[in-house]
Amino acid sequence: EAQVTQNPRYLITVTGKKLTVTCSQNMNHEYMSWYRQDPGLGLRQIYYSMNVEVTDKGDVPEGYKVSRKEKRNFPLILESPSPNQTSLYFCASSFFPSGGEQYFGPGTRLTVT
Amino acid sequence: GIQVEQSPPDLILQVGANSTLRCNFSDSVNNLQWFHQNPWGQLINLFYIPSGTKQNGRLSATTVATERYSLLYISSSQTTDSGVYFCAVERTGGFKTIFGAGTRLFVKA
Numbered sequence: 001e002a003q004v005t006q007n008p009r010y011l012i013t014v015t016g017k018k019l020t021v022t023c024s025q026n027m028n029h030e031y032m033s034w035y036r037q038d039p040g041l042g043l044r045q046i047y048y049s050m051n052v053e054v055t056d057k058g059d060v061p062e063g064y065k066v067s068r069k070e071k072r073n074f075p076l077i078l079e080s081p082s083p084n085q086t087s088l089y090f091c092a093s094s095f096f097p098s099g100g101e102q103y104f105g106p107g108t109r110l111t112v113t
Numbered sequence: 114g115i116q117v118e119q120s121p122p123d124l125i126l127q128v129g130a131n132s133t134l135r136c137n138f139s140d141s142v143n144n145l146q147w148f149h150q151n152p153w154g155q156l157i158n159l160f161y162i163p164s165g166t167k168q169n170g171r172l173s174a175t176t177v178a179t180e181r182y183s184l185l186y187i188s189s190s191q192t193t194d195s196g197v198y199f200c201a202v203e204r205t206g207g208f209k210t211i212f213g214a215g216t217r218l219f220v221k222a
Contacts, residue, residue, distance in 0.1 A: 033210065043199065043212040050208060058209055059114075088154060098208055099143040101161035102201070107154050 002027045004105035006091050012111045013081060021076045021108050023091030031094045032074035033102070036060065036087040043090065049074055050097035081112040115140040115204045119213035126190045126220045134185040134216045136200035144203035145176050147185050150215070151196045159185070159198075190220045 004025045013019055025032065033048040035058075045058030049068040063085055065077040074093075078085060089108045094100030116139040126132055136145070147159040160167050160174040162183065167174050171191075176183040187194055197215040204211075 031208075035210075035212075042214045043201075045210055048208060048210075056208065059211075090156060098206075099163070099203060101144075101146060101158065102210065103158065104148075104156040107156075109154075 002103075004091055004093055004103055006089075006105040006108050008108060009106060010109050012113065014113055015082055016080050019078050019081060019110075021078075021089060021091075021110070023074045023076065023105060024072050025074075025093040025103075026072065027093065027095070027103070028071065029093035029095050029100075029103075030071070031097045031100060031102075032068065033058070033092045034064070034066065034074070034076050035090045035092065036085075037090065037107075038087050046076070046089075081110075083112050086110060086112050114209075115142070115202060115207075115211050117200060117202055117211050117213040119198075119200060119216050121216060122214065123217045124219070126218065128190060128192060128220055128222050130190050130220075131186070131188045132190065132218070134187070134198050134218075136183040136185070136202075136213055138181050138183075138200075138202050140181070141205040142178065142181075142202040143205045144201075144210070145183055146201050147174055147183070148199045148201065149194075149196050150199065156199075187218075190218075192220050192222055194218060195220050 034046040047066040049055045091105040092102040094102045
């Protein structure tokens with residue numbers, strides 16, 4: 001089944017404890033992206049990747065890192081999480097780097113205390 | 114950057130009613146999608162529609178790229194249509210995706 005998977009789906013952690021949210025797609029898509037969703041602010045793009053080893057900042061990249069070493073994986077890294085990073089996170093992928101239809105993962109609900 | 118505005122922000126319908134949701138954008142786009150976020154938070158692709166008209170069952174969408182707007186039509190609303198509807202665009206020549214603030218729909222029996 002063609003899909004975007006994220007792990008974990010739910011995570012409660014403490015301030016400053018490094019964490020990684022994994023994202024994987026099995027559709028051979030070139031483009032992958034991370035978003036966060038906050039009440040009243042909608043979905044905002046954190047980082048995107050147009051292909052392996054090619055990443056760029058979205059609108060809210062502060063406090064996050066990404067890497068794209070393989071085409072199928074695009075992990076989101078929080079080196080020192082803070083409470084303002086408590087959010088619902090979505091990973092997405094599309095076949096084309098520009099103009100392609102995006103498919104979203106199920107979301108990861110992160111709480112930082 | 115490109116601005117995306119959705120209207121109305123909130124909508125309450127009776128089962129069986131029809132509705133039109135609107136998405137206005139401020140620049141030319143090479144990608145426009147409509148999504149439904151269900152009450153469990155899942156984002157479901159409805160339409161990939163940078164231009165033209167598409168239909169899928171009770172839902173249809175039209176994008177008039179030259180006038181910078183898109184419409185999502187929901188006919189014969191069901192309670193399962195409740196949730197938030199988002200449009201998302203990618204500016205022509207860009208790689209970033211911008212979401213509108215969404216329209217929150219509640220369909221009551």
